[in-house]
Amino acid sequence: MFDPQVTVTALLGAGFLTTSAGLIAQSRGKRLLAARAASLEERRDAAAAHASALLAEVEHFAQATVPALVDVLARGHRGVRVPGLSQAQLAGTPVDQAHQAVARQLQEAITLTREQIGRAARSSVRDIIDEAQTRLHRCQLMVVQEMDRHPDGTVYHQSLMSLDHLVTQAAHTLQRTRILTGSWPGLQRADCTFREVVESARGRISDYLRVAYTYEPRTGETWLEGRVVEPVTVALTELLSNATAYSDGKVYVEVQPFQTGFCIVVDDGGVGMNDFQRREAARQLTQHEVLDVTTVRDTGQLGFAVIGRLAGEYGFAADVTSTSPYGGVRAVLRVPRDLFGNGPSDEEIEAERRAALTAATQSGPASAHAGDGHAPAVERAGTGSLPQRRRRAPRPAGPAGDGVPAPADDPDAFSAGLAYLGRTIHDTETHTREGDQPHD
Template sequence: MLDPQVTAAVLGAGFAVTSVGLLAQTRAKRALAARCTQLEQRHEADSTHIAALEAEVRHFADAVMPALVDVLARGHRGVPVPGLSQEQLAGTVVDHAHQAVTRLLQEAVTVTREQIGRAARSSVRDVIDEAQTGLHRCQLRVVEEMERHPDGTAYHQSLMSFDHLVTQSLHTLQRMRILTGSWPGLQRADCTVREVVESARGRINDYLRVSYTYEPRTGETWLEGRVVEPVTVALTELLSNATAFSDGKVFVEVQAFQTGYCIVVDDGGLNMNHFQREAAARQLGQRGVLDVTTVQDTGQLGFAVIGRLAGEYGFSADVTSTSPYGGVRAVLRIPQELFGHGPTDEEIEADRQAAASLGGHTPLPLGPAAAAGAADATSGELTSGGLPQRRRRPPVAPAPARDSEPAPSDDPDAFSASLAQLGRTIHHTENTLEGDQLHD
């Protein structure tokens, strides 16, 4: 028979072992339950994360990418590009990956545009060079034919009309080559502001509607030859715009200010609203070449032409003012450093000797409207492109005019008569060297 103490000890030990086992089993079950709970929570978190990733991928494909294409490829201003739809993904790998895709898309569009634009501009310049050369030769033939027939005849008038159409076509080619990154394609000697105004006036369709208030104090100021053609082209664009959006007279006046001169163009047409002024200011401030991939309206490139020339040659233009006649006041500001001094005595004497050596031909007298042709003369030599080489000749004295008297060319009959002289001499003002011949 067992000792009761031994039995008690055995039973106590067994109970202790059983208790320890039960305790260990309970702890194991609790740990397993906690682990299951963690796994369930992690599964739920993973499911939520996967759902957020799926939602973000769909948002990037359905919303972000179309907006980027609209802004970068199609050039739509004001299209908002949305960010992350799931804020908890900010700063994660997904966020960084989307930003990388956006940068690559922007770079791809930019590179493609540059390549397309470069190829297109090069092709356009090649075509323009050939067309411009042909039109210059055509003008020279017309002028030669005009000199063979007396003024006032029907044939002479038809030649003048044809010459005016060719001049307008040349201006159109100049606009395009300027926007494609080239120069105007014409190099002229120093000219007076009066000659610049008359030259620009003769390049638009409704030239009889342009009234230039001539003042010797400002009109006989010499402009540096390097900027004569750019300023003429810019003023032509302003005059063309003024006559296109108004029915009555367009008034031109040259005003001196402390640091240069202003050519003011006032029309009585419809004024521009706030949005049109902003768009015009944006184009006038555009200094880059034409992006052929985003051109929408080729009929509204005049301000872009002016902006390109202004940035290249150092003058400026503004159309934010209202004219006294209710329309738009356009101001072309030319700083003092762009003005020259005209031909020197040595150049005048050299031209006289050259004229004498060519047979003693004396240039025909010019009227006030033909003064735009008084800066250069033909030397009889040809450039490498087959065009006549121009040389400077002495300026022609202007017709006397009172400060308050409008230009005589405001009279249609007087302007028509003087335009006959302009046809003979306006083409002698320009050194028709092609752009690549000088820049290359």
């Protein structure tokens, strides 16, 4: 039958095999568990690192990215760099996409808010300026009426002329603000010559006596289209004001022809501008958008912004990057030929002459002037305004009993002629309100 020894050996071998198999299975299970534990630990570490990266990125977005966006979008700071992701591994992830969406919404919210505030502010400013301009115009009319009641050349008459000059400067300040708020200059002119434009701009600044205009008939008597007369005059006024404010001595003005138009050149002997100031000036002169009233820092330095706004609207250009022969700044106002005008017709000239003769006859001997029989070709410096009609009618002759003309260097005669010209300018000036602006 069965050998007991063989049977025992077989049983022991089977038990050993079973035990070995169990031990092997147990070892494999332990290794599997260890591998799973290591994998879980790696996943845990990875999850912790990812959570840490997300937390760091959220803090970076809140503490660095958003403040930079606010500086650029809301405060208008130039040169501020908006940082991107601080954790490169999050690029293209939903977190990155969500942050970009928040940045876009922040930009849209700030832009819409600024536009709403800007529109409301500009509208309010324009309404205030309209009323102020009307009152200043009435003040000028009252001054001129008072001047007509008193003899020319008296101290009181000269005081009235100085007062009129101050009112003109105040009106120009309101006008430049009106332009920066998106409105038109507020005055509509007839065709005028470049000479009249230069003289009018000179009459709107404080130090007008320091401005020396080199007159040449070829350029000075060239007509400028009425639609752009006031914008060009305002722009030139800003250049002259800037030149006289930052220099001593004379400021020289000359109208020079070039191939496609004329240049009004303003040279001063000031300290000039550094590279940063030139770049900033060039930026403002080419920035044609409406002034953002929510980001204005210095309201005293808006002259270049006024010029840039007008240049973009009416088609001329300005440049201040050149150096003057006198060591200061050379400012150039370029007016293309397509902005030139035709001047008055023969019928207009004749009608104006008759109207002037009629007015002179009615005014009596008090307004008579000696000389060559024609009004001076320059405006009164204190008026700062352009005439509505573009040529001066003959002046009335002197009294019948006065057979000797007044000498050219007679100060009383010169003052009387200047006052007469001032009355003519104010009597023929057209002031139209914003709602009456003609279409181009």
